[in-house]
Amino acid sequence: MLAETDYVRYTLEDKMYNEHERNLMKSCALFSNQLRILASFDEMFYITSDFNGNKLIVYSKNNVLYIPSCLEINTFSIKHTNTCYIDLPVNVEINNKYISLFLTKNNFLKGFSKEVHCSLINDRFILTSEKLSIVRVGTEIKIFNLSNVIEREIHLDHYNLSSLNFFHHKEITNGFDNSKYFEEQNNINDANWNFYILPNDEINTSSKLLSDLVISKLQFVDELRRIKQMFNLALIIIITLILFILLPFVFFKFFNLSKRQSRTPQILPLEELASLLVGRSS
Structure with missing residues (x-):
């Protein structure tokens, strides 16, 4: 209950209103910063949520965010090609028609992907719902069962808006980190070894500059x-x-x-030569 004196000066009510307004401004600022960060990555799909907790899928290109119309796909087949792309080529059946698409690392299907040199391909895709992992090295593709994967959602019931940020370790999204720490893993081929050995991130499109140099x-x-x-x-x-x-x-x-x-004179036999010499002497 509000104090009786607050009906005169409205001090407590004003403080509650101001605090609520500040929290809204902080939430808007954090959400705006998140959208700016997502927009800075070119040609990427993301899943986020609005203020009411509704799932929101956005696509970034040229520092602009778009909301694409999406269709949920439950099954697909891997498409083996001699040409390599950043994303995994797959075939999807929609309305009894097979369509060629590309699977991203965060499990989005899209109709385009950048062609790259096959030596740059050394990565994996984790399908948590199916407990499968797809390892791709060049044109070679292998599938591993992950029976020990436990899928969890992260819920933040109590949080401090002033300390929240959107910088996190890449293991949350990809399962491994792009850093110099894995420099010694350069020569490891994940398709021929154990799945838990990290792929070669040093040349794995870690940056556009590095990819262009390679x-x-x-x-x-x-x-x-x-x-x-x-x-x-x-x-x-x-x-x-x-x-x-x-x-x-x-x-x-x-x-x-x-x-x-053939024009040189022939050599006479010895008997004819002797008879000629005798005739001349007589």
Whole structure:
């Protein structure tokens, strides 16, 4: 109950109103900051909630957030391709029609994905509802059962708005962290070893700059190999042309030499030579 004196000055009521207004402003500021953070990541899908706790799916591109129309899909099949993409190619059946889509690491299906060099692909997708993990290294894909995975939702019944922030460890979302700590894991192929060994995050599209550097290096190596092949081909063609030009010259030389040898006087037999010498002496 409000104090009787508060009906005169409304001091307590004003304090409650001001505190409520400050809490609303803090909530709006936190929610706005969250949206700005989500918008800063390009071409990504997220699941968040509004002030009433309703699930909200947003898509970010060019620092703008969109609310796409989504359809829940329960089953899909993995699509094996020779071309590698950042996301996993899958096939989905909708209205008795198969559609090619891409599965993101946070379990969204979308119709587009960026093509990358296959050496950059070393990651995994965790399907908590199915207790499965899909490990992908290049074009190689393996599926592991995760019987010990327990799915939990995080609820914050009591929290301090002034201390809340949206910076958290990446293990909450991906299960592993992009850091120098895993630098020694560079040569581990997660598809051939135990699932719990971490994939190679050092080259796993940890940043656009790193991916571009790796792709540029691979393109340079491919270009160098192509130049070497062209040089070898040109060398073979030049040698073939030289032989083609020299072959008639050698043939004519041999022909003239044979003809010259046929014109030399024949050597007379020894008996005829002796008879000629006897005839001249007589």
